[in-house]
Amino acid sequence: MESNDVEDEEFGFSRNYFLAKELCGSGKKSARKLSEIGVVDEQELRDAYTKIESKHEKEIGDLVSSYRKSYSEWAFVLRCGFGLLMYGFGSKKALIEDFASTALTDYSVIVINGYLQSVNLKQVAVTLAELLWEQLKMHRKSTSESQPKSQQPFLTRSMDDLISFLDGPHLEDDECFVCVLVNNIDGPGLRDSETQQYLSRLAACSHIRMVASIDHVNAPLLWDKKMVHTQFNWYWYHVPTYAPYKVEGTFFPLILAHSGSAQSVKTASIVLQSLTPNAQSVFKVLAEHQIAHSEEEGMPFNNLYTICRERFLVSSQITLNAHLTEFKDHELVKTRRNADGEDCLYVPLTSEALQKLVQEITQ
Template structure:
């Protein structure tokens, strides 16, 4: 269905997060995949489009597929291009081959961070691009009201799948900004552990490095990013600063990690938990 240009839309009672991730990790291995967590409170849609353009560009570089056999030169960095230019690139104005594409997996396309009309219009434009394929889930009973007929049948071109998993909404149902702000240390540690379990093993290990550093250096502002990168690289958890930054962005999106300025001017990362709660969290994720 994806190869034929359809978008896949999953609906039905129960969390579909694991289902979509299993599908992406088994059926989409030959393609690049970008995941959007629509259940988060705020999402920068332009950054999403920039990321898709960068992923597509890197995929093209690795495959060297252009009409002439050489890649066209990027006129300017993607982060300085307009939205129209970015959509033109994703639609193939610079890259003509149509036998490869980037898959966008959206957990809760009807989520609070994506629910406004402008964002849905942008998502429709993304789905309509020739080098993009979209897989998404919905959970709100009124989610179809987000789209008009053109968006449903022309832009998203949804093929609907009824997939009642009856799985608990462990991650989607949480109000993330409150994860570490209220409740006892045991409650906050258990809640944060559930969120961490939804992340990759490498991301969990990077978080453990940060937590262990914080426990052993209680008087410091936090862990400098250079130290975190060096330790993560030594343990073969990240291969580049870009990989580490993606993990840190995920932590910050989930309100698990915060930043503050060290006295020497360097950015430091810390977990907004008391030592007791942090120890409980480490014991939870080590089980």
């Protein structure tokens, strides 16, 4: 091809390019806004989502069944002092909970759901300490050893004291330990640096074993070298399940959908079901007061404590504070000041939604 032909061809490309840009620029810009898009109700969108037929059920079932053959290996790795980190596409919540209920029946297990918007890690550490304390008492009773001395209530101890107890040389061997299952250790409720530091310190305790799942592609950036290799001491397992993130996605708004009161009630109901019966009863007291006095700013703490104590739901203000902390962590309860400057507790739901929620937890 001669040089003149090449120049003509390049000129033709250039001319067509600028003509195309000119034609694009001559058109009128759209005046439509994203806010004008007609979005559907979130509950309606979720209902439609549940009707979508799943595919490859047999193949997925066979894949998950193949992981069950590794349960004994996973349990052995845990006993050797490693932490299990499950990664791969799909929700791993059902898998690791099935592993715990099948292969870890000899040990106490506590579940942390990192997909929640906030998690009370202090309460988690208190629960771990109480479970270990019970194990130690049972172990000494079965071996005819002297019973441990009475302990200061764990709820009043600092986080550092709790970690020291969980890491203490209570026994010559490590037969007594508590397993921690963390669904989505990279979730929004656990993603900050301070929380990850505390989780790594808990995982490094001699009487704690940790099983966790990750889903975010950048999750390993949460940890430094010491946390990965010394504290968490991860043993990585690639276990794609291809399962939908149904439970994990419940707490996040869907794209192009506005949340309705039905969805708010459903989310609050799921959270309440994970709490103790006493905690549910305390919440019901607050909710019923708000329904009966909708014109007020909320319920003063002292009034709530008096009623709960009369109904034998709490024994002290410390116990009530523990329940309230859990409510606030899950954004079930908030505080605001009334006209007299007094802090009051209230549930951030409409009266109609609150009545539906009370009916659900009463059933």
